[in-house]
Amino acid sequence: MQPILQVNQLYKQFNRLKAVNGISFDVPEGICLGLLGPNGAGKTTTVEMLEGIKSPDKGSILYRGKSLDSEFKNRAGIMFQSTALQDFITVRESLELFQQLYPKVSNLEQIITDCALNGFLDQDTASLSGGQRQRVLLAIAMVNDPEIIFLDEPTTGLDPQARHNFWRLIEKIKQQNKTVVLTTHYMEEAYELCDKIIIMDHGEIIAEGTPDDLLSEHFNDVVIQMPYSTALEMLLERLNSRGVLSFSCEQKQIEICTSDVNQAIELLLAADISLNGLQIRERTLEDLFLELTGKGLRQ
Numbered sequence: 196m197q198p199i200l201q202v203n204q205l206y207k208q209f210n211r212l213k214a215v216n217g218i219s220f221d222v223p224e225g226i227c228l229g230l231l232g233p234n235g236a237g238k239t240t241t242v243e244m245l246e247g248i249k250s251p252d253k254g255s256i257l258y259r260g261k262s263l264d265s266e267f268k269n270r271a272g273i274m275f276q277s278t279a280l281q282d283f284i285t286v287r288e289s290l291e292l293f294q295q296l297y298p299k300v301s302n303l304e305q306i307i308t309d310c311a312l313n314g315f316l317d318q319d320t321a322s323l324s325g326g327q328r329q330r331v332l333l334a335i336a337m338v339n340d341p342e343i344i345f346l347d348e349p350t351t352g353l354d355p356q357a358r359h360n361f362w363r364l365i366e367k368i369k370q371q372n373k374t375v376v377l378t379t380h381y382m383e384e385a386y387e388l389c390d391k392i393i394i395m396d397h398g399e400i401i402a403e404g405t406p407d408d409l410l411s412e413h414f415n416d417v418v419i420q421m422p423y424s425t426a427l428e429m430l431l432e433r434l435n436s437r438g439v440l441s442f443s444c445e446q447k448q449i450e451i452c453t454s455d456v457n458q459a460i461e462l463l464l465a466a467d468i469s470l471n472g473l474q475i476r477e478r479t480l481e482d483l484f485l486e487l488t489g490k491g492l493r494q
């Protein structure tokens with residue numbers, strides 16, 4: 196089956212900055228693709244080119260085998276990271292306003308139900324909470340019954356409950372066989388929603404695949420988390436120098452990376468280290484993200 200989007204050797208430069216440096220990838224139909232990367236990685240510029248907002252300097256973007264055109268713009272839905280809604284009109288009036296911009300539209304009542312807007316349809320847009328506002332913006336992105344939907348950091352600033360509710364809305368969209376392109380800084384969000392992820396840095400793709408495949412490819416260990424103590428840190432420094440265990444200190448916690456949990460615990464017990472507070476977790480996308488892009492602050 197032909198991918199819904201095909202990206203081939205895409206370049207974009209601003210003055211001396213190579214924002215996007217020759218990336219290529221396909222977006223299969225009906226999946227959620229996550230674009231991840233630190234600030235300045237090039238993902239926002241990439242998405243803006245995919246949306247048709249920016250033009251590439253070189254390379255091509257094909258929608259169902261054709262260049263981006265007016266048909267694509269009518270078949271794509273976009274939820275920007277920051278969107279200004281018209282003041283002094285209600286939520287329903289906002290949806291009706293945006294419907295007038297497209298030749299083909301979705302059933303408005305179905306969108307209202309899917310995005311759980313019934314409780315505040317007659318409310319002025321200026322009085323919406325953060326979670327309500329994001330649901331309205333998602334509904335607006337859906338008014339033209341799009342085949343592909345771009346969501347740019349849609350849950351930034353939402354509390355955990357609102358974020359999880361929003362995830363359920365995105366799952367509903369995926370169940371309609373619509374394609375979703377998502378940018379996010381929340382690694383848990385990417386793992387929960389994305390069938391495929393692309394990690395970018397310095398304008399290039401540095402990792403691509405399903406979340407589980409990427410984790411299996413880069414890690415064969417687990418992480419033991421323990422409360423910080425000076426004795427534990429001194430022991431781990433000795434073991435690390437001998438290549439036995441690797442570890443890191445995170446605030447008031449120490450994380451030990453090991454492929455053999457039994458051996459690690461035996462070493463701790465032999466050194467008379469208390470195991471109170473010990474927890475074991477599997478590797479996560481956040482571990483992968485930091486492994487590939489580093490922990491240093493970005494400008």
